[in-house]
């Protein structure tokens with residue numbers, strides 16, 4: 001978490017509220033503040049069922065805050081968040097039913113260091129379901145296979161895993177309850193380009209085979225190119241642009257031009 005960029009960003013009409021029939025996540029007029037500082041300021045965003053949405057913006061703009069507000073870890077000042085058509089302020093039972101249908105990969109993987117891989121993957125299952133130890137083990141092995149890891153990894157501790165393996169285990173844990181939505185917070189950060197590319201491909205494959213909707217906070221231009229169907233850009237507490245990679249590349253918005261055509265971008269886009 002760092003301070004916001006000095007680059008001025010202005011709101012565009014693409015940030016305006018609109019309803020989309022196939023929205024699986026719908027955020028309206030969302031304001032989130034820490035003390036007197038508004039990080040999100042009347043933000044509107046829809047995520048369509050089955051898409052991979054890449055969520056970008058300057059460092060400290062509030063990308064993680066939006067993700068954490070949707071999943072209920074950060075309180076909002078005002079606004080509504082609907083997931084699967086359910087208002088998340090509706091009630092504890094409704095909220096829990098929705099939570100059961102999403103999986104989360106936190107920044108840096110965030111595995112429980114005192115639990116081994118098996119226990120990490122089983123954690124959300126134990127929290128939400130009553131299932132036998134045998135079924136828990138079957139789920140663990142199935143999820144490890146799904147993310148391309150061998151069964152023997154199950155008995156290792158996070159400290160015994162590479163960065164790429166940690167991300168894969170974290171993804172396996174996010175998939176443990178067969179979610180319909182997966183939230184990924186900078187899933188490729190800290191991975192080398194090959195590891196990051198493999199991870200993007202894995203996410204893409206899982207999204208296609210499992211029909212997942214993916215909300216991905218990322219700084220990784222390669223991920224935006226190869227994995228994402230659509231991109232939403234956060235600036236000054238609002239969505240300042242959203243569309244395909246082609247839309248982003250065609251935009252004349254100064255921040256988007258710098259981000260998608262700057263020196264680092266040229267190395268990716270060519």
Ligand SMILES: Nc1ncnc2c1ncn2[C@@H]1O[C@H](COP(=O)(O)OP(=O)(O)OP(=O)(O)O)[C@@H](O)[C@H]1O
Pocket residue numbers: 001002003004034039057058059060061062063064065066
């Ligand atoms: N719990 C908190 N208490 C106070 N301020 C917070 C809290 N969480 C986030 N912030 C502030 O909100 C702003 C947005 O943080 P956030 O982590 O969402 O940024 P980000 O866009 O994800 O940045 P990065 O790309 O660097 O991870 C930052 O200024 C951060 O310091």
